[in-house]
Amino acid sequence: MKLIIVCSLLSAVIATRAFLKPPEAGGKRWALLVAGSKTWSNYRHQADICHAYQILSRNGIPDERIVVMMYDDIAHNRKNPTPGIIINRPNGPDVYKNVPKDYTGSSVTPDTFLKVLQGDANGVKDRGSGKVISSGPNDHVFVYFADHGAPGILAFPHHELGVDELNNAIVSMHAKSQYKEMVFYVEACESGSMFDKHLPTDIKNFYATTAANPHESSLACYYDKERGTYLGDVYSVNWMEDSDKENLKVETLQKQFEIVRNETTKSHVMEYGTMSLGNMTVAAFQGNNGSGNSNSWTQNPNIDAVPSQDVKFHILKNRYLRATESEKQAIMADINELMRTKMAVELTVHDIVHKTAKIINYSEDPKSTMNEIINSRLPLIKLDCYFGIYQHLKSECSTLGLPQNDYALRNLYAFVNMCEMGFPAAIVMSAISHTESCHVVY
Missing domain, CATH: 1.10.132.130 (Topoisomerase I; Chain A, domain 4)
Incomplete structure (x- = not known):
């Protein structure tokens, strides 16, 4: 009996260690972080992206393998009471410090995004830093997008990315063995529509979670009286605050998804793709340096959460009340x-x-x-x-x-x-x- 128990425990340990391993020999972690909006009322999207950068950087992913796209009109905005500083939660730390400005302003476009994602360095040589996701067959790729959305659409400052364009890029990367595993986190209204019924079933080793199902709004949160805008989005702060405090070498993608789904109470957080990837550790995509480092209290983001389309109204209402x-x-x-x-x-x-x-x-x-x-x-x-x-x-x-x-x-x-x-x-x-x-x- 004891032998059976020992063997069972040994098998469990071996299975667990299989998911704790870093990418295969020669494999690397890559990340693409995109805020697709501009203007002060959309402060939260760039704050989300900057916070994500801090997580990945702190966990050991070097800047040369993190590509950041954001309009960059928030940190030094005339409305910012703390010039050069962006926060993602009330009284939170500066998340803007040291963030790479790879593609800013007019370079933040769907075309740039698609070229960067697919490693087309020639296609972006006259834009921004020129960095792209130069991933190969042993690499893990993490993509995080935050902005507005609609059925089959992710918005950029002046243009939009269509569901067909996104899925064609994923299909192409799969065919060219440009990743071993790839994970998308998408913060946008109706973001589920970017994968639901459109992600090909034969695409393997791809996993996505979204802030909302194909028919509903995502939620902004953390209204800040001093700044007069919302600091974050519910789905986004839920996954990032989880990554801040958990041991990512142990926590799995599925566990993080379940936590975020349970803590995001006003929209339906969804998952798509190869469900078995959920057994992989978060560290495989967000970095592998130690356990979480944040034990500080944060308020429940659902308390003041408002649908994305109502953000401007609530900003004005809060201004009026004060x-x-x-x-x-x-x-x-x-x-x-x-x-x-x-x-x-x-x-x-x-x-x-x-x-x-x-x-x-x-x-x-x-x-x-x-x-x-x-x-x-x-x-x-x-x-x-x-x-x-x-x-x-x-x-x-x-x-x-x-x-x-x-x-x-x-x-x-x-x-x-x-x-x-x-x-x-x-x-x-x-x-x-x-x-x-x-x-x-x-």
Whole structure:
């Protein structure tokens, strides 16, 4: 009996050690960290990315194998009460210090991201630092993205990355043996749509977790009165604060996922890809130097969490509550303008949907068809239809401010629904072209 127990324990130890090992001989860890937004109201995305850098650097991944993309308009912003310092939680440490500025400003684009990810050094030789993920068949690659999102879309400051472009890059890297294992963490609204029903089932050794399912918003958190903005995002701070305190040589990806899923209570944290990778240690991707070093208390990020699209409203509301009587009038004017913007977006989308229903005569009662489109949440499958409509909408209704207007992003599901319900893209685009002024967004 004792022999059986000893053998069982020995087998468990051997199995565990298999996952504790670093990458194979000659293998390396690589990381790509991307904040896809700009402006002070989006402070949290760059704060998230900077915090992630500190974790990876502290755990032994050298700067030459960490690529950072961020607009870099926060640390020295005129609104920053602590110039040159960025924090990711209330009274937290500076996470901006020593962060590499590999690609900033106009270099933060989907094209740069895809070239960096796929190791195309020639493609970025005139941009930023020129660093790319030069990974090979024995390497572990970690990618973390934080910004706005929509069905099948991750937003960048002026452009967007499509689900097809992302998955094509993953397929290409798999075919070229550019990784042994690759892990994505994605912080964005509707981020599950980047993998759900689109990640090919034959892609092995790829694992992703997302802040939200394909149909819901992700959440901002940690409102800071001094800075007048949100410092982090719930999913992101949950995984990073876990990495700060855990022994990453022992904790598995699956354990971290479960912790983050349980602690992110207002959106559904999802996982995709090769589930067996969840048995690997977090250290295999985030670095291997010792145990966590943070035992300091942090508040529950869910307490003040707000949906991404409502961040600007809550920033203004918090300013209003702390303002003097003489300041309140101007702040209320900004709130009213923001509400007019939200209404203009909704009116534009509803007008397009109604016009489409009338043109195509799907129903003798266009209102019934319109209600079905507005109230459904269908999975995104017909990419050609959807992206054709999206690009036409972006061009014809430029006042919507796509892809950085979160109100507009939140309403794109209606175009997914029309495609999935069989509405011809040409008819929808015709309705867009005949929507007068696309209802001015203020």
